[in-house]
Amino acid sequence: MTSRLPGFYRRPLNERQQVLADTIALTTADRDALASDVPLEPAQADRMIENAIGVFSLPYGIAVNFLVNGRDYLVPMVTEEPSIVAAASHAARLTRDSGGIEADADRSLMTGQIHVVDLPDAEAAAARIRHAAPRLVGTARGLQPRMVARGCGAREVTAAALPDGTLLVHLLVDVGDAMGANAVNTLVEAIAPDVAAVTGGTVNIRIVSNLADRRLARASTAVPEALLHTRERAGGEVACRIARASDLATHSPHRATTHNKGIMNGIDSMAVATGQDWRAVESGAHAYAARSGAYQPLATWQHTDGHLLGHIELPLAVGTVGARITGNPRAGLSLKLLRIDSARELATVMAAVGLAQNLAALRALADEGIQRGHMALHRRSSALPQPATTHEHRT
Known part of the structure; x- marks a missing residue:
């Protein structure tokens, strides 16, 4: 296959679709989907989001x-x-x-954050998290065995005391071929009670970070x-x-x-x-x-x-x-x-x-x-x- 298609932009729409179908060897169903005036059925849209009222189209x-x-x-x-x-x-x-x-x-490494408040000594709490990190990683990996079987899953837990006296715990997860937000959110919510028990504090929020600086x-x-x-x-x-x-x-x-x-x-x-x-x-x-x-x-x-x-x-x-x-x-x-x-x-x-x-x-x-x-x-x-x-x- 080549992506060099001279004069592609000059062809009428139906010819472009045909050239594309021939180049990629699309199935009949694929060709129908490509040419369809309704690429996403309203019923599908209704399952994807709440309060759906129709489908909004953009050029493809x-x-x-x-x-x-x-x-x-x-x-x-x-x-x-x-x-x-x-x-x-x-x-x-x-x-x-x-x-x-x-x-x-890079590998598909995503970070989940757990924010812990109400701590008398955030530095000491961070040290306890670091000591408990292997166990916390093991717990997280046990929660998603299919992900682990694919060579992915939780990788490490780190902790840092913040200037305001609170604690930020990071869970690093290899999410494989997924975008990863749902997987990471599931894990940080699941281990948050254990983090609270180790630190003696109160978990404030637990959520994926969209700054994927390890990815x-x-x-x-x-x-x-x-x-x-x-x-x-x-x-x-x-x-x-x-x-x-x-x-x-x-x-x-x-x-x-x-x-x-x-x-x-x-x-x-x-x-x-x-x-x-x-x-x-x-x-x-x-x-x-x-x-x-x-x-x-x-x-x-x-x-x-x-x-x-x-x-x-x-x-x-x-x-x-x-x-x-x-x-x-x-x-x-x-x-x-x-x-x-x-x-x-x-x-x-x-x-x-x-x-x-x-x-x-x-x-x-x-x-x-x-x-x-x-x-x-x-x-x-x-x-x-x-x-x-x-x-x-x-x-």
Whole structure:
């Protein structure tokens, strides 16, 4: 399979669906789901959330050209914003022509927090928790034997006294291919009474942390400056301007916020398409960007030795199993289109998409500005209320 589909955007919608079905070898049921006007039945929506009144649709697209770790990926994206899919596909083509994107991801380690209050001596309570940690881990592992059988489950317990005299206990859990929030919440709630007994305090809250800083994904690429040329600027000048824009994001939180928003354009679109908790992904990414005390860019670029070097690192708590995915037919179809069956692989591709999205935005900024291409596509979408021919929409 190849993700290089020349002229894909020029084809009418039904032909794109056919090309995709042939490329991935979709079943008849998959093709029907792809072409369906009602991808999520109201009855399914009613089971997924409370007070459902219907189904809200967003455009479902495919970003092409992605080559990650030497493997081709067709990337499903769900977004209402014009230019995101086109920009990702264009940047992926640039990286593809220079060997693609290299990416990796950590094991799926998530942190659960137990906050203990009403302690006469928090430091002493922390010491007791550290002494009891092996037993607490064993208790947690015993609560989810199927997870442990898959090589996952609770890994460690740590404790730290806080300045206000309270205690924070962390339970680290390998959640495997799940997003993990439900599994971690179940465990911290289950061991909380034992934590209270060990410390002699009162448990205040127990909840997963969405700052998945033990579950990081990274991606990097090296694009020859010659590939970055535009009609108005040589590739070396474009690469230099991109690097300077990247540096600006390290000095200005106002710029870093927009810089990171562009990254999340791609990651969120992919997260929605694959049924992830995209709000958790967002909150974790922005918290990680501020971990030094100053809000920083998640991706950085350097211009050196005739190449533009890009790197991104961020937490990505994503999964390929669970009710959130199985309950939404399009989410399962998206994973099939990606040919992904592990959470770590999904995280690597998401990181690569974020890096490509950032490259596309910075290249546009370094050249003609964001508005020319973005507004051309925006005008195309703004024409939707008035009936238009297929040909008019394509042009």
